[in-house]
Amino acid sequence: MRILFVDCDPQYVNGLPSGLRQLGCDVMVLSSLEKDDFKLTFDLFQPHVLFTAGWTKLHTRTNLEMLGEYTVNKNIIHAYWATEDPRWTEKWSVPFVKRAKPTHVFTIDPDSVSLYQKMGLVASYLPWACNPEYHRPVPPKEEYKCDLAVVATAGITWQGFRRKAVKLLIKPLVEREYNIKIWGARWEQLNSDIVGFSVPDKYLCGKLPYHETNAVYSSAKIVLGIQNRTDELNSRTFEIMAAGGFMLAPDTEAIRAHFTPGQHLAVSGSEEQTIETVDYYLNNDALRHKVARQGRQKVITEHNYRNRAKEVLAVLTGG
Template structure:
């Protein structure tokens, strides 16, 4: 199968393209949607499928119109991976789909499937995953060493389970003065009236380039993994474990359905439990490292982008 993958964001470029290649597909990547270039590539490369994902800087109204028009002109099937469901379905996913009219929709949110199918789309569930060629351990770096690390974008309204995650995992640690470092956007604008706690300026490390994330996962002793939903897993869940980071996540339904607590990762149900778990695992390096290794082997065995690419190909067939 010949696939044209259109995206500029590293998180996507380091994901499914590698998975498709592992499945024997020929993959060509475009980093933008420009009419002349896309028209020429569709004519010369003649892909079996155009695959796009997410909502990133290249997805302007004008460019999406070009994408929809040219795939129709060349009779090329298109698949869209909707990774912002369900929080941004109405604002991002639906306008994207209406503008480009893909034949197939993949979504990270199972509950969104009826919504898409009722509108006549071929819709399937496709979770995030890891790429062992990139999401892997690196040498620890002094700049990223700490007891507890967080890589996450702070919420604006915090109207999803993300707020619960922050209160269960992060709130007790910053209030008790643990050695926590936080990377990500908007933490300097955190509204304590919404989320329920404050962070100290010295804990804020600023925005982190995606290509640097593995260094944090390999340098921090424990990494907090917020979840946006109780029924789906974030990309960082798989990425942290792939990099052999020791992950502490809230005890959501999705976490407990996919992984074994205390074997693949650490899970907490409350702020008090978070403090107990952190104290225990910071004092027991051997246990911590064993969990990190078991977690890595689990995602490498069952949750890579090669697995996801195989699922996509199976659905298309």
């Protein structure tokens, strides 16, 4: 099967395409949607499947309408992975579907499957995963060494569980001046009146290129795995653990459905427990390393993109 994977974000490019290739698919990644380039690539490669994902700078209205035109005119399978569900379903995913006209939708939110089915599409649940060839332990770097690390984009007007998770994990550590480093956009714009605390500039390290995330996860003693919801796991959950990072996450139903606290990672359900857990694992290096190894083995074995690719192909082929 020839699959034209259209995306420019390294998180997507280094994820599912690898799993599809491992299963024998001929995958071409196209990171530009200039009309002439797209037409030439499409005509030369003659894909059986067009695959799009996420919310990236490629997805302008004009580009989406062009993809939709090709989907209809070429009568081709167009699979879209809606990774912004459910928060941005109505503002992003639904307009994407209407303009780009995919035939199949995969979504990270199981509750959104029925919505796409009602739109007449073949829809399936497809969670995030890791690519062990890319998300892997690397030698620690001095500039990333710290007791605690955060890699996440801040929300200026955070709502829902993500705000609670940030207060649960980051607030008590910042207030007690732990050795913590925070990478990501918009942290300097954090509104303390909304989120309930402020983060001093000394903890902020700015944006982090995606190809450097493995180095942070391999250099920090503990990585805080901020979650967006209680019933799903975000992409960094799998990427942190696959890179050998020891992760401390909020104690949610989704975490416990896939991992065992104390065996694969650590969890916290309160600010007090965050401090207790951090102190415990910072003072127990051998145990922390053991848990990190077990967590890594869990995700690279069960939650890898080869397994996700099998699910994708089963849906696309009706198998």
